[in-house]
Amino acid sequence: MTGWTFDAELIEWRGPAPFVFAPMPEEISAQLKEAARGLMYWGQVPVSAAIGATDFDTAVWPKDGRFLVPVKVAVQRAERIDVGDHVTVTVEVRDQRP
Numbered sequence: 001m002t003g004w005t006f007d008a009e010l011i012e013w014r015g016p017a018p019f020v021f022a023p024m025p026e027e028i029s030a031q032l033k034e035a036a037r038g039l040m041y042w043g044q045v046p047v048s049a050a051i052g053a054t055d056f057d058t059a060v061w062p063k064d065g066r067f068l069v070p071v072k073v074a075v076q077r078a079e080r081i082d083v084g085d086h087v088t089v090t091v092e093v094r095d096q097r098p
Contacts (some may be wrong), residue, residue, distance in 0.1 A: 001080065003090055003091065003092040004024075004028045004029055004031065004032065004089045004090070004092075005088060005089065005090055006024060006025055006088070006089055007086060007087070007088050007089075008022040008023050008024070008069075008086070008087060008089055009023075009085070009086050010022055010071060010081060010083050010084060010085050010086075010087060011068075011082045011083060013063070013068065019070055019083070020070070020071045020076060020083055021061070021068035021069060021070055021071060022051070022068070022069040022071055022087060022089045023063075023066060023067075023068055023069075024060065024066050024067045024068070024069060024089075024091070025066065026065055026066045027078045028043060029060060029065070029066035030068045032045060032047075032060070032067060032091065032093065033045070033067075035093050039093065039094075039095065041059075043061070043062040044059040044060060044061055044062070044093040045059060045060050045067065046058075046059050046093070046095075047059065047060055047069070047091045047092060047093055047094055048091070048092045048094050049069055049089060049090065049092075050089070050090045051071065051075055051079050051081070051087050051088070051089055051090075052078075052079040052081075052087070052088075053078075053079075054074075054075050054078045054079055054081045055074065056072055056074070056075055057094065058070050058072065060091065069089055069091060071087075
């Protein structure tokens with residue numbers, strides 16, 4: 001399975017509730033999209049992710065030509081991170097939905 005590691009500044013994107021995301025670089029987003037053919041649903045791709053020592057399953061969301069990795073509250077608390085922090089994220093495409 002192919003995986004990618006990248007650095008990102010955590011951002012907030014407000015919808016019905018505020019969410020914290022790690023934006024993927026455009027080049028990695030394009031590679032992930034290609035690797036996930038047939039697994040995408042509603043534009044989302046199921047992934048396994050890691051920030052620091054915390055592993056989690058989620059689905060990346062498309063926005064403005066790249067994907068956003070949702071950073072769950074449990075991950076934020078475990079890693080003591082929040083909006084504006086710089087993190088290193090690793091993602092791998094999963095073959096099933098979260």
